[in-house]
Amino acid sequence: MNRDRRLPAYRRELGFDPVDWLLTRPGPQRWLDIGCGSAHALFEAAPALSGKARIVGLDLVGYFGGSPGDDVELVTGSVLTWQPDEPVDLITSVHALHYVGDKLAALARMSSWLTADGRLAANFDASALRAADGSPLGRRLTSALRHNGFEYNPRTHRIARTGNALPHWDFRYAGADAHVGPNYTGQDAVASHYRL
Incomplete structure (x- = not known):
């Protein structure tokens, strides 16, 4: 896991520039980055978004590469227990979901945090x-993802959705396996098991 990733990695991994996307929208925006690591990318983005967006970085391990300020808030916590205090315009997650046990619960929670026209990209x-x-x-x-409004590209390993929703899954979480070995990134990941 690359905890020191910079802003260009977000553009490459997510297929769009979060800063440009936020700058095209009217009014103050709110950006939540799940699994922000050291938050270097958020600190890099902050000057361009100063006064235009509030940035929140959430990471399970609180080893951040800077101090929070007026435009960047840093939170130590889990996507499965923490939640924002107001709707979010943009939620990004670069490779963090690979390490979450109940991935469908994480997707449902993140979707419920979006504004009506907000974007989730992971x-x-x-x-x-x-x-x-x-x-x-x-x-x-993949059918359940589409039915719940997600776009998933298996070639790029990207998932996205637009707009607030609380997805409904016909799968019940049965546990996780942290010993499955590397995924497509070459890093060890966590498999999520569900009962049908």
């Missing part, structure tokens, strides 16, 4: 979501 590996017996969820999962 890296996502559908092959890491499996049935309780370890078999792949395959088309059942």
Whole structure:
């Protein structure tokens, strides 16, 4: 896991520039980055977004590479327990969902935090979501994602959605396996198991 990633990595991994996206929108914006690591990318983005966006970085490990200021708030916590105090215009997550146990709960929570026209963009590996017996969820999962308003590209491993919603899943979380080995990034990841 690259905890020191910089802003160009966000553009490359998510397929768009979060700063440019926020600057095209009217009024003050709020950007939440899940799994921000050291938050170097957020500190790099802050000058361009000063007075135009409030940036919040959430990370499970509070080893940040700077101090919070007027435009950057840093929070130590889990996407599965913490929640913002107001709707968010942009939620990004670069490779952080690979390490979450209940990935569908994380997607549901993040979707519920969006504004009516807000955007969620994250890296996502559908092959890491499996049935309780370890078999792949395959088309059942990708169909459920589409049904709940998500766009998923298996080639780029990107997931996105626009607009506030609380997705409904027919899968029940059955636990996680942190010993499955590397995923497509080459880093060890966590598999999420669900009962159908």
